[in-house]
Amino acid sequence: EFVLTQSPATLSLSPGERATLSCRASQSVSSNLAWYQQKPGQAPRLLIYDASNRATAIPARFSGSGSGTDFTLTISSLEPEDFAVYYCQRRSNWPPITFGQGTRLEIK
Amino acid sequence: EVQLLESGGGLVLPGGSLRLSCAASGSTFSNYAMTWVRQAPGKGLEWVSVISGSGDTTYYADSVKGRFTVSRDNSKNTLYLQMNSLRAEDTAVYYCVKDLPGTTFNYWGQGTLVTVSS
Numbered sequence: 178e179f180v181l182t183q184s185p186a187t188l189s190l191s192p193g194e195r196a197t198l199s200c201r202a203s204q205s206v207s208s209n210l211a212w213y214q215q216k217p218g219q220a221p222r223l224l225i226y227d228a229s230n231r232a233t234a235i236p237a238r239f240s241g242s243g244s245g246t247d248f249t250l251t252i253s254s255l256e257p258e259d260f261a262v263y264y265c266q267r268r269s270n271w272p273p274i275t276f277g278q279g280t281r282l283e284i285k
Numbered sequence: 286e287v288q289l290l291e292s293g294g295g296l297v298l299p300g301g302s303l304r305l306s307c308a309a310s311g312s313t314f315s316n317y318a319m320t321w322v323r324q325a326p327g328k329g330l331e332w333v334s335v336i337s338g339s340g341d342t343t344y345y346a347d348s349v350k351g352r353f354t355v356s357r358d359n360s361k362n363t364l365y366l367q368m369n370s371l372r373a374e375d376t377a378v379y380y381c382v383k384d385l386p387g388t389t390f391n392y393w394g395q396g397t398l399v400t401v402s403s
Binding site for chain 1: 329380393394396
């Protein structure tokens with residue numbers, strides 16, 4: 178069974194700090210890895226696709242890296258609006274189309 | 286601009302059925318595979334099903350296989366999810382997603398809530 182494991186489950190930081198979120202795949206996904214941000218009551222928003230490409234209108238403080246099984250989402254300097262839940266996904270039109278369990282980024 | 290509008294959610298008894306719809310606008314509907322993703326209250330995202338642009342290829346998560354059926358009517362720009370034998374654990378907000386992997390093209394509807402309870 179294909180699994181994406183995100184860590185940590187919760188990350189407590191202050192505005193202006195750097196956030197590093199991890200996503201590990203149980204088998205290689207090449208670069209077919211996306212990151213989403215979700216705020217309460219809203220649908221997820223695509224942040225990063227193909228591991229390291231920012232989606233349309235995503236600020237430069239968001240960056241992604243990695244390939245194969247280990248991926249990282251970095252937010253260089255947290256803004257108040259960045260506190261949300263973040264999900265990684267093996268992004269494909271064909272299975273496995275799996276999401277990680279999410280990382281909650283909360284204000285310290 | 287791409288817009289996706291889900292409908293058909295509501296309260297249903299365990300063992301009951303419900304059909305969700307997702308009306309799409311803003312781009313050529315038949316050019317894109319369409320996906321259903323759900324989110325149980327307070328939980329994470331779970332992929333449910335995907336259907337090819339032509340509708341001739343479908344896949345399901347193991348948790349819904351044999352109970353849910355995805356379909357589409359390209360003449361009406363509408364995606365469907367027929368849900369049978371519903372269980373309490375199917376309670377979730379259901380999103381339809383129009384996605385083109387490898388690009389920045391990724392659109393979600395606002396979601397429709399399905400509650401399975403007696």
